[in-house]
Amino acid sequence: MVLKGYKVEKKFVINLILSLALLVSVITPVTLVGHGETNATSNNSSAGYVKCTLLLFNNTLIKGNYCGPDLGIDPAGIVYDQSNGYLYVTDYCSSSVSVIDPTNNSVISTIKVGYRPYGIAYDPNNGYLYVTNFGSDSVSVINPTNNSVITSIGVGSGPKGITYDPNNGYLYVTDCGSDSVSVINPTNNSVITTIGVGCFPYGIAYDPSNGYLYVTNWLSGSVSVINPTNNSVISTIKVGSGPKGITYDPNNGYLYVANVDSGSVSVIDPTNNSVITTIPVGYNPHEIAYDPNNGYLYVTDCSSGSISIIAASSQVVYYSVTFVESGLPQGTPWSVTLGSVTKTSTTNTIVFEVPNGVYTYTVTPIEGYTISTSSGKVTVDNLNVVINITFTQITTTTTTSTTTTSSTTTQTSTTTTSVQPTTSTTTSTTTTTSTTPITPITTISPSSTLLTTYIIIGVVIVAAVVAVVIILFRKR
16 A cells, blocks of 8 residues: 555655646747738839749649748749740759749749759840759750750859850859859850859849949848959959848849848849848848749749749838827937838938738837837838837936935034023034936846746745655655
8 A cells, every 4th residue: 555655645745746847848938930921011113022933842822922932942043035935944953954934923844954953044046044063063065956955064153143244245153162153155164264253152133224234242232343354353242141042133123132131122223322222021032033024023932842032013002100209309310120121310300111911020129218119110101101110218316314414414513601501502404305317227037938937937946846845744
């Protein structure tokens, strides 16, 4: 009976310990990192949105954007073939090229190429397609009439992006392993020169409006502008995090850059070399291409195994979200972050231009002030929105008093009259009051939630110890 009772009590102790572990796991604070808002943050109506997505693993077209798991396809490069109207997508992990018919947005064929194919370009002079093979340091040449590889060109280390320059008829290849651009003459399939650019160049595009080449530098988060007449870098543009693919849209004259590390597409105005808008897409977007037949932009989402299709901008209407502050001295800089965009102003207003959607916002704290609403969500539904933010200066009133050595001073004077045998004593008290702003002191301390967690854990542990002690006494 004692042994049997011991087993029951031991099971009780084990269950108690497991309950304690479960309680700790439930009440311990957990931080979750999720995918950002899918609404575009823009101040220009020429951005667009994702209309539909083509899933390559099962050749299925779905409406809207898609951020799913990696399905082993890893689409990378994409280009439009003017001769047959098809789109060609390099499948990085399967060493092949998928052929897409944009009339019904479906895969109609696949072509085997070199190891780790990435970039792809179309040469209108000979009608061939040129594919950069990152794993074999080569460029495969495809004849689209029969979808076969007809030759291979050796290039630099780790070739990625590739584009065609119609002015000189050359092909430009980004060699990420050597931080350079190789120039190929397709008449003899040889490299005739190289151009030094930024760190880890990936994508490259030709702008027919100015005749320049734009190269995305992945590790430097920038775009190098090349003048092909003298093969020199004439400008550098800062874009999103990890820029890779890039293409030119002849309808609006903008350049679209796929930012792989931020899951977005940056839009560049080449007239002033500045980013005018950002469009969220799928996970790890690599390459992007323009289809002149329907005016859509096709983005390869590598880690989603999908293609994001950006529609015409005329279907998107933007509204203003205006933050109005009060309480700060004139000229004081303050900042607001709406979605992933942060703006700073020395006036009392900050304005964002966004399409319909739900956005999160955060007001940056300012030392010495409290904020009426430091963060929240705003819903844009076919109307402009105004949010009032009030800053209040932190002040305090302190009163101190001491005798002889304190802020409150007691003065005593004694007057003695020889005629009258009496003594008179007069006492006066002075109190000093000061009002000064408090400078916040930054400390590292547990939050109230974490402190409560520690208290609960401590109580449960004590209860467990008491239970064990009771069991031991019962055994005796």
